[in-house]
Amino acid sequence: MNPLLPYEAVIQTRRQETAETFTLTLAFRDPLRQQEYRFIPGQFNMVGIPGVGEAPFSLSSEPWRRGSFDHTIRVAGAVTSALAYLKEGEVVGVRGPYGRPWPLEEGRGRDLLIAAGGLGLAPLRPVLEATLKERGSYGEVTVLYGGRAPQALLFGEDRERWERSGSIQILLTVDRPEGEWPHHIGVVTELVPRVRFRPEETVALLCGPEVMIRFTALELLKRRVSPDRIFVSLERHMRCAVGQCGHCLLGAIFVC
Ligand code: FES
Incomplete structure (x- = not known):
């Protein structure tokens, strides 16, 4: 499986958490991809909307849940604003998980x-x-x-x-x-x-x-x-999310 390739994920539910924050529950459209998907607490996905862009979002769901996964998002820029308007049944691109987990x-x-x-x-x-x-x-x-x-x-x-x-x-x-x-x-x-x-x-x-x-x-x-x-x-703007583009550099550290 190509780690840089986004897969289509369907919004299962959208829950408003606070005035500026909402949680999207997503599931990959391909049931096999969803079945195989695993993450460890602390990891993130890149979530994108064609024509708008892509941004990193931490996973906020229970790590053992198999049928779906959550991202809790605050409206802060172009990608998050566009995500805020999406409804259940709409599709986003998701690739990941990336990043070092919590120890x-x-x-x-x-x-x-x-x-x-x-x-x-x-x-x-x-x-x-x-x-x-x-x-x-x-x-x-x-x-x-x-x-x-x-x-x-x-x-x-x-x-x-x-x-x-x-x-x-x-x-x-x-x-x-x-x-x-x-x-x-x-x-x-x-x-x-x-x-x-x-x-x-x-x-x-x-x-x-x-x-x-x-x-x-x-x-x-x-x-x-x-x-x-x-x-x-830490949070930084990211592009590749796999330590190759240098977009997330903080001094000598790749934040991704
Ligand atoms: S986002 Fe590309 S190196 Fe970290």
Whole structure:
């Protein structure tokens, strides 16, 4: 199978998550392609519309689901705006999966500290689902999640379910609370001192705005989490997605 070749995928459902964010559930038109498709939490697909363009989107569905897969998308440019107008039954081009997965193996037997801002929870959703499925393999699992306002936070039902499991602790924060807001007000970084974890036995996964990633990582370093156990997910414009075109370069690093 040519990794650079897009395959037709049909929109099964479209769910509005927040005012600016929606989730597309897709399935490859070719049932065999869909049956064989696998991804690991943290990977992404290139999704394209002919005549508009192509962009990278993280996978936000459970990694073991076979009949379809999800992308949670925020309207931010030409491709995302065009995707926002598509309806169930319409077709997009999908190639992937690409990218380095989150190091879940590294987290086994250790505490997992997951920090996300805004849309950054989308690529971490598969991690939380996978963790919940094998909950006994990890120590404390804590999620620090923040956004601009309560209505901008993603996956309310999932967060309730994760909390109801009694095995994942979730701390929320927003910049601008509305109505009664029983959680923290401020930035994600401010949640770090409120969490109890074993720094020497913690793996941290960070995703969100780069300023949030930078300051959360600094806070974790202050708490003596080892730098080689702090993992971040970055976003860049991409073309090939397979380390060949250099379009995604950040210094000497291929972000794809
Ligand atoms: S997108 Fe082409 S090298 Fe990364």
